[in-house]
Amino acid sequence: MDFALNEEQIAYRESARQFMEKALRPFAADWDANSTFPVETLRQAGELGFCGLYTPESMGGLGLSRLDASLIFEVLAQGCTSTTAFLTIHNMATWMVASWGQDAIRDEWCESLASGEKLASYCLTEPNAGSDAASIKTSARRDGDGDDADYILNGSKAFISGAGSTDALVLMARTGVDGPKGISCFLVPADFPGVSFGRNEAKMGWKSQPTRQVNLEDVRLPVRYRIGAEGEGFAIAMRGLDGGRINIASCSLGTAQAALDHTLGYVQERKQFGKEIASFQNTQFKLADMATELVAARQMVRLAAWKLDQDDADKSAFCAMAKRIATDLCFTVCNDALQLHGGYGYISEYPLERYVRDARVHQILEGTNEIMRVIIARRLLSDAPFVLE
Ligand SMILES: Cc1cc2nc3c(=O)[nH]c(=O)nc-3n(C[C@H](O)[C@H](O)[C@H](O)COP(=O)(O)OP(=O)(O)OC[C@H]3O[C@@H](n4cnc5c(N)ncnc54)[C@H](O)[C@@H]3O)c2cc1C
Structure with a gap:
């Protein structure tokens, strides 16, 4: 059993430390005081690979292990907890698209998400479904057959980190029966007609990232935007x-x-x-x-x-x-x-x-x-x- 970090891990941590000291720590208090979402800084983090740490290299990520990613996030959080926490959510959503997205969607989105050019939110929680996440009510009704089919999405998501400022919403909605087996996962482009956002919630911390409700009203989503199979969401x-x-x-x-x-x-x-x-x-x-x-x-x-x-x-x-x-x-x-x-x-x-x-x-x-x-x-x-x- 070896508890020491290897040379690569030490090097990654050092590059994270330099970025943290230069681009995060000096600005964290100001972002907190003014509720500034530092999109440009997130893009710079993307240039270093920090937006797709464990996304496979074939999809534009660094393909690191979860342990390596943890070491890097820990160092970045020493500079700004809130901004790093958003970065972790973006990494998670990007990895989900890269792991289960259909080819057309991976081709369209993965590189730009992994580079930080585009940002992603993770949308599971609803106003009446928090801890009991399997009880979500947002619906995705299938309209048509085969590759030409669309899903029509209706419902609301609560407390969504980054919402209103991100480009992709990795979103869970119900396509079938009650409970977990009736839920599917989708990538919803944030600028699609019928997607709207609530106010930026006033909150205790995490002020350098917006938290908003996401509303979906008859959002028509081509079937290729489904992530994974129906019921796997x-x-x-x-x-x-x-x-x-x-x-x-x-x-x-x-x-x-x-x-x-x-x-x-x-x-x-x-x-x-x-x-x-x-x-x-x-x-x-x-x-x-x-x-x-x-x-x-x-x-x-x-x-x-x-x-x-x-x-x-x-x-x-x-x-x-x-x-x-x-x-x-x-x-x-x-x-x-x-x-x-x-x-x-x-x-x-x-x-x-x-x-x-x-x-x-x-x-x-x-x-x-x-x-x-x-x-x-x-x-x-x-x-x-x-x-x-
Ligand atoms: C700043 C912020 C950012 C967030 N970002 C996101 C995001 O990006 N995407 C997203 O999907 N969600 C997000 N969330 C939502 C977050 O995941 C939920 O708030 C959380 O899962 C709890 O759900 P709830 O708030 O509905 O609380 P509830 O589920 O109503 O829980 C209230 C209390 O009851 C307790 N409780 C509930 N069920 C049980 C049980 N079975 N046994 C024991 N105790 C129980 C809970 O532990 C808690 O103490 C965010 C929340 C915040 C505050």
């Missing part, structure tokens, strides 16, 4: 989310690392009662716990990413475990870092309050951490053996 959505959960967990790791780094500097400068606050045992114990929790979370994320790369039978449960533990522990690390900054942690001149606001939503989206427990418990209680290592 829910399985495809969940396959996307396995990796998505590793990615979001990696964003939490990067944010917690940035919070810890900032705190290590601060506690050795700030003096109270005539000495550095780093000299108080409480500060030292807090720092020790923060570092321990960060490393524990990181190892779990890397293990789950490796399981996903191996196509392990228990990959989904491990991805759920990693997402649960990393987003919970890293939120605590960010919050403890804020506490160690005292009042300065609470004001926006310092990045701590932004780290806390941005990391909080990771416990909610891509499946809440309660739903992660549902997935893990279901696997534990199934008849098949579950090897926990």
Whole structure:
């Protein structure tokens, strides 16, 4: 067993670090304050391959492993959690199109998505279907037969990251029976007639990316825009989310690392009662716990990413475990870092309050951490053996 990164991984991380320090970290506070979606910066990230990290090379991506992608997202998130989190969603949606799209759609979209020239959103959640995603009601009614058929889409999607500013909507809609087996996946071009968007939701964090409702009113979509077979959409959505959960967990790791780094500097400068606050045992114990929790979370994320790369039978449960533990522990690390900054942690001149606001939503989206427990418990209680290592 070798826990060291290989030379390639070290090189990828170094290029991510240079980009993060130059193009993300200096601007993150401003993007947050002004709710700016930095599309140009995302395009620059695309030039380095960061928009198609695990999309196959034949489709314009870098063809990296999930573990490699996790290492890169972690570094990028040290500069801007919110922008990196959008990048992870774009990567997930791009990979779904590349993996299950029909040839005509892959040819039309994959290169431009992988290069960042075009951006994608992932559309599963509906106003009345969040955790119970298999109960979605958005309909895709087939009109006609064979290759000339169209789907007519009607319904609404809620909380869609990037919506209104992205070009492709990778969207789950019902083509058949109730439940997961009646769901299909589609690429809906955002400028098709009948697609409209709600207001940019005011929210606690993740302010450098818009979150909007997507409305579909009699959207006529040629059959070639279906991703995968009819009825396969829910399985495809969940396959996307396995990796998505590793990615979001990696964003939490990067944010917690940035919070810890900032705190290590601060506690050795700030003096109270005539000495550095780093000299108080409480500060030292807090720092020790923060570092321990960060490393524990990181190892779990890397293990789950490796399981996903191996196509392990228990990959989904491990991805759920990693997402649960990393987003919970890293939120605590960010919050403890804020506490160690005292009042300065609470004001926006310092990045701590932004780290806390941005990391909080990771416990909610891509499946809440309660739903992660549902997935893990279901696997534990199934008849098949579950090897926990
Ligand atoms: C900023 C932001 C961006 C988002 N981006 C996207 C996106 O790009 N694409 C997309 O499709 N979705 C997106 N989402 C939606 C997100 O995935 C959902 O909010 C999430 O899945 C929870 O659904 P819900 O909000 O409807 O909560 P609900 O499902 O209503 O849950 C409410 C509470 O009940 C708990 N709960 C529900 N069911 C159970 C159960 N069986 N057992 C125990 N507890 C349960 C939940 O854990 C939660 O605490 C985004 C959300 C936010 C806030």
